Amino acid sequence: MASSGLGMFFQNLKELPRNFRGSLIRHGAPTSDRTRSQAVFGNFFLHIHATRTHPHSLRLTTTWGLGVSLISQFIILVVTGILLMVYYKPSVDLAYDSIKDIQYIVPTGRFIRNIHRWAAHLMVAFIILHMARVFYTAAYKGPRAFNWVAGMVLFVLTLMFSFTGYLLPWDQLAFWAITIGANIAASPNELAHALGLPQSLYIGNIQKELLLGASTVGQEALVRFYLFHVMLLPAVFLPILGVHMWRIRKDGGMARPEGNPTPAGKGVGTMEARAIAPEEAGAKTYGLMAVVQGKSAHTGKDIDETVPSWPYLLRAELLVFMATMLLCVALGLLVDAPLAELANPAVPENPAKAPWYFLGLQEMVAYSALVGGIIVPSIVVIGLGLIPYLDREKEPAGVWFSGRRGRRVLTSSVIFATIAAVTSVAVPVKFGWLRNWFPDISQLIIIVFNPGSLLTAAYALWSVFIIQKTRSTRLGAIALFTCFLVGFVILTYVGTYLRGPNWAFFWSKADWPVH
């Protein structure tokens, strides 16, 4: 008995590798479409994909690979971020030196830090591009409305990641960015002071203290921002990213012009089927029957037109991931992440500029802290977030700019937004603003009427005007989003290239006064 018991044991031991593999991969080697689909369906890491994918989703011009690239950047940031945490010390006395160690002593430290910095920049840039592609292909409509909101949350979190990240080296940039950031949080005081409210109603002070853990920038603040950067933000970001991915599947895959395959949930896949481009609406109409039977030009996209996700989708994703890696590695090899001088609480840099993505805001903050730092950003985020709920027109999703009329509104909006933004910069530069004309003017009036608030109002009015004129909320939304993009680009450009010492206007850096 004993020997046959032992025999059994040795038999199991011998078969252990095979049985372990069998328990790990339940469906055998993925050699056929069927087993590969089973693998996608049954594998924890792959099941975020549908087993089959519509070819439209795979086309480069549908997504430009932007979303997958963002995930790749995030993965790169997590990996390099954890490596940086090995040496980084969140203490005002040690942080700067620990970054210097990473830069000059730690093997591959400089490279890892460069990649972390570059991936962070790319993430901000790509998230804006990704938003633009989702918007202009009308992919935020119908069942996807909530995913647009989830995306807006990810956008805000990404900016918070960046802000808390570049504070960590505790150099001049970091110190003055925290100072300015905390005072922006305190800027409701501007209003309280202008209204002459009692000190106890200065909610700005409370916000500032919560952020800094003190009333001035110091050790408490650094610890809080570090905690945000490496714990709190990832802990919030990841589940929302998960929801974002999950909803893509449950909302029926990528938005596409028409067709009906892969309904993954209630009512999914039917919205696009009935949506017909406005230009074509009169010419062709199809009953539900025709759509379902699929014999016309408009239909025929039935289940058999999808392709297996493995290999087609996985291959595309891997390609985007590799391209993103290549970009980050190349940039990391070519350009070093900056490190300014050690934080000096007595003298800010002149000019003290934020990273590029906040320079548009810095431009507006230079009119009014409250308006530029809190009110306009909140209006923009809320305004963009609500677009899917304010524009509910049925639309052929997946068509860039919604056809010819959309393109016309796009062009006129670019022109309007450019003129408005350039004017909002040029007038104060050339003629000054209210306080230069009426030195004793109340701050309240400046809060309400400043180039930033007027520009925002002009953009909102333009969009309302487009809705009124075209009787289409989609075209109004195109106007609004285009204004946002153009305003962002122009103000960012001005803040980056046309502002010099003391935030004065200069056509080129060569004209900066030397001292």
Added chain:
Amino acid sequence: MPGRLEPDPLPRRDFLGLAGWWAAGVAIIGSVLGMARLPKPRVLPEASARFRAGKLDEFTPGVVKTDHEHNVRLVATEDGIAAMSLVCTHLGCIVGESSEGFLCPCHGSRFDQDGNVIGGPAPRSLPWLALSQAADGSLVVDKGKEVPQGEFFVA
């Protein structure tokens, strides 16, 4: 018979279920609110707002002294001594001296010699700070206490 006068009693199961949900809800909300107080310390960790700026007799009329550690500028005139904060009232950068007064490097606020705003986003003038004399004869500046512009300290 159930009716307006004698409504259907809430079934016991439902009652217990609801009571359970409410108890759990109150417990969770209560503990979250309790924890929410953590980030706001009772005492803020920071240096005193009062500091010694030097011996009083150094400040003979005409002396101008900028204290870079505390970002305060002291001016002694025939009328007495005044201290002005160099922290920009816009978003807290430190202003630099210029020919017309003070300039802020961050968003371009401009102030005149007395700290009045003459341009840029700063919502109010640079505060003048309270001065006093310590027992040992040094001049004490209180960064936490403002005085009206033009008020000079005479020992």
